Amino acid sequence: MEGADEPVPGPWKDEVDRILIPASRIARRVRVLARRIAEDYRGQKPVLVALLNGTVVFLADLMRGLDMPLEVDFLRVSSYGDGMVSGELVASGNLKVNIRGRHVILVDDILDTGRTMNHVIALLEAEGPKSIRICALLDKRSRRVVPVEADYVGFEVPDCFVVGYGLDFAERYRNLPFVGVLRDRVFKKRGG
Numbered sequence: 313m314e315g316a317d318e319p320v321p322g323p324w325k326d327e328v329d330r331i332l333i334p335a336s337r338i339a340r341r342v343r344v345l346a347r348r349i350a351e352d353y354r355g356q357k358p359v360l361v362a363l364l365n366g367t368v369v370f371l372a373d374l375m376r377g378l379d380m381p382l383e384v385d386f387l388r389v390s391s392y393g394d395g396m397v398s399g400e401l402v403a404s405g406n407l408k409v410n411i412r413g414r415h416v417i418l419v420d421d422i423l424d425t426g427r428t429m430n431h432v433i434a435l436l437e438a439e440g441p442k443s444i445r446i447c448a449l450l451d452k453r454s455r456r457v458v459p460v461e462a463d464y465v466g467f468e469v470p471d472c473f474v475v476g477y478g479l480d481f482a483e484r485y486r487n488l489p490f491v492g493v494l495r496d497r498v499f500k501k502r503g504g
């Protein structure tokens with residue numbers, strides 16, 4: 313992938329093995345997605361529903377690229393299990409915005425097996441929105457178990473565990489400005 317040989321910045325060298333997507337490339341791509349969404353929803357006032365916590369960085373950049381009226385709301389979905397194997401999904405908290413009759417754009421950090429999105433779409437559909445589209449920063453297509461397609465995708469990524477730009481490992485690394493892959497020993501040590 314382009315930028316893969318960009319060196320890992322000093323403070324992260326010990327823990328991060330390599331950069332998969334550099335910050336500059338993410339910034340360019342997020343601007344493209346925002347332009348596309350703004351064109352598609354011209355004259356409308358969509359509701360962005362973002363899944364916490366992984367979307368915070370992506371959402372902050374994406375929404376500032378959308379020069380149009382919109383509303384933002386959040387859902388938290390957790391899975392029972394160790395956080396990497398998808399267990400039973402539970403949504404906590406309710407939307408504050410009433411999405412009945414509204415155009416909803418569901419924002420997530422990464423589409424993996426598709427179980428999370430599938431679950432959330434069913435929850436949202438029960439509230440009667442006019443439409444639902446999915447915007448995911450990253451897409452691990454090869455891992456899909458449930459047939460879910462994102463309408464807006466930042467980058468397709470290979471089947472490896474990625475962190476940064478909002479994505480965590482055991483709640484760390486969300487603040488990396490790039491998307492990267494951890495060193496094996498970090499990943500294994502903290503993964504138990």
Ligand code: 5GP
Nearest residue numbers: 422423424425426427428472473474479480
């Ligand atoms: P799915 O339900 O599609 O299998 O899983 C989606 C969720 O799993 C994402 O929202 C994210 O929280 C987590 N996830 C899946 N793959 C990765 C990954 O490579 N890195 C990180 N940090 N989280 C991931």
Ligand code: MG
Nearest residue numbers: 363364366421
């Ligand atoms: Mg997530």
